[in-house]
Amino acid sequence: MAHSPIRTARRSLLRAALALAAAFALPPALAQDNPPVRLIVGYAAGGPVDQGARLVAVALSRELGGPVLVENKPGANATLAGSEVVRARPDGLTLFFAASPTITISPNVMARMPFDPARDLAPVAPVLSYYNVLVANNDEPFRTTRELVAYAKANPGRLSYGSAGVGGSNHLGMLLFAKRSGIALNHIPYKGNAPAMTDLIGGQIDLMMDIISTAGTYIAAGKVRPIAVTSPQRNATLPEVPTLAESGIAGLEGFDVGGWYGIYGPKDLPAAKVESLNRAITAALAQPALAKRLKELGYDEWTGAPQKLAERAAKERALWSTVTQGIVVD
Structure with missing residues (x-):
């Protein structure tokens, strides 16, 4: 089984x-x-x-x-x-x-x-x-922060993200990211990161932020696509994944959450x-x-x-x- x-x-x-x-x-x-x-x-x-x-x-x-x-x-x-x-x-x-x-x-x-x-x-x-890493379902058409923001602006209300619950750090981290980059995202709260990750992999939601220590497992297995980390510098565990600040998008300079x-x-x-x-x-x-x-x-x-x-x-x-x-x- x-x-x-x-x-x-x-x-x-x-x-x-x-x-x-x-x-x-x-x-x-x-x-x-x-x-x-x-x-x-x-x-x-x-x-x-x-x-x-x-x-x-x-x-x-x-x-x-x-x-x-x-x-x-x-x-x-x-x-x-x-x-x-x-x-x-x-x-x-x-x-x-x-x-x-x-x-x-x-x-x-x-x-x-x-x-x-x-x-x-x-x-x-x-x-x-x-720090968290912003990850996306593998079928999404964007691979970078800049592409994600452009897609969200061209398709307002289309993208949803999961979190461990209302008021959790990954909920508010995504909220801050959306606010600073000028996009609208739909929040879908879950009772923990694990069920949110399950639905992200399955395509029921499009995005989420998760702690690098746990999300790294799914990234390494090819289950989800990493977009960016929320730290001011790249993380040694995911050295190929850029920071949100590296996107060059106005409002994301110095993003450190x-x-x-x-x-x-x-x-x-x-x-x-x-x-x-x-x-x-x-x-x-x-x-x-x-x-x-x-x-x-x-x-x-x-x-x-x-x-x-x-x-x-x-x-x-x-x-x-x-x-x-x-x-x-x-």
């Missing part, structure tokens, strides 16, 4: 995380030295955020001298997971592995945001950053605990096996002090506030 390319890719990502976990397995004695740390993820197992969390968790466990357990608590734009951390004891044993949309987009679009990330969470450490993962704790987490966790996370990300794997998946290194995470979050929250006017997610 044939498996869908989406399911096969998910299994490959999960196998990679498990393989790295085995490589970093703690000796039994070491694993008992410290109590387990819960790393809460707001998305289901097998997706890109869960993948990133599991890769980081196994490396971090070695730095902390005890297990780091990933717990999936999907729902409500990952705010269910964030709320659990907000309510947790500030002892450093419950942490939030957050994707940027929960911190920077959800406060702008959710009708009932259950917490204020800037007020109710303590930034602990940046983890990594990523990506995302990131960061680790947060409860707001009253003591400064000394934040500092020690930050050191451990930074050291974990420097471990050669993890650094190599993250690079292979198309992620960019992004480490530093908690303030670095806080400043980027504030900057991007302000950016998305200018794009999300009129968008409300119940």
Whole structure:
């Protein structure tokens, strides 16, 4: 029985995380030295955020001298997971592995945001950053950003794009691209990137932006056609794919829209605990096996002090506030 390319890719990502976990397995004695740390993820197992969390968790466990357990608590734009951390004891044993949309987009679009990330969470450490790639169904007549924009202007209302849901980063990234290039695109929201990718491959939609680490699988297999990456420079994983800024289209100069993962704790987490966790996370990300794997998946290194995470979050929250006017997610 044939498996869908989406399911096969998910299994490959999960196998990679498990393989790295085995490589970093703690000796039994070491694993008992410290109590387990819960790393809460707001998305289901097998997706890109869960993948990133599991890769980081196994490396971090070695730095902390005890297990780091990933717990999936999907729902409500990952705010269910964030709320659990907000309510947790500030002892450093419950942490939030957050994707940027929960911190920077959800406060702008959710009708009932259950917490204020800037007020109710303590930034602990940046983890990594990523960019999306704009991909098209293979049967579309355009191959470049310039050709896409020309086609969209000649056929207003013809092209549709999928996203992981209203207010998600790939929804707003496409919205910003369309706004700056002066075209009209129809948005088709899905419950996740995977079903959107399935329909893109099948021709039910024409375009979508997806994280390079997951879209690269389908590009390599010839399932979809890459148009451009959303980073200011070309990505080492897809070196032949130009940036949107390279198109030379007015409005796309300096286009730089990506995302990131960061680790947060409860707001009253003591400064000394934040500092020690930050050191451990930074050291974990420097471990050669993890650094190599993250690079292979198309992620960019992004480490530093908690303030670095806080400043980027504030900057991007302000950016998305200018794009999300009129968008409300119940």
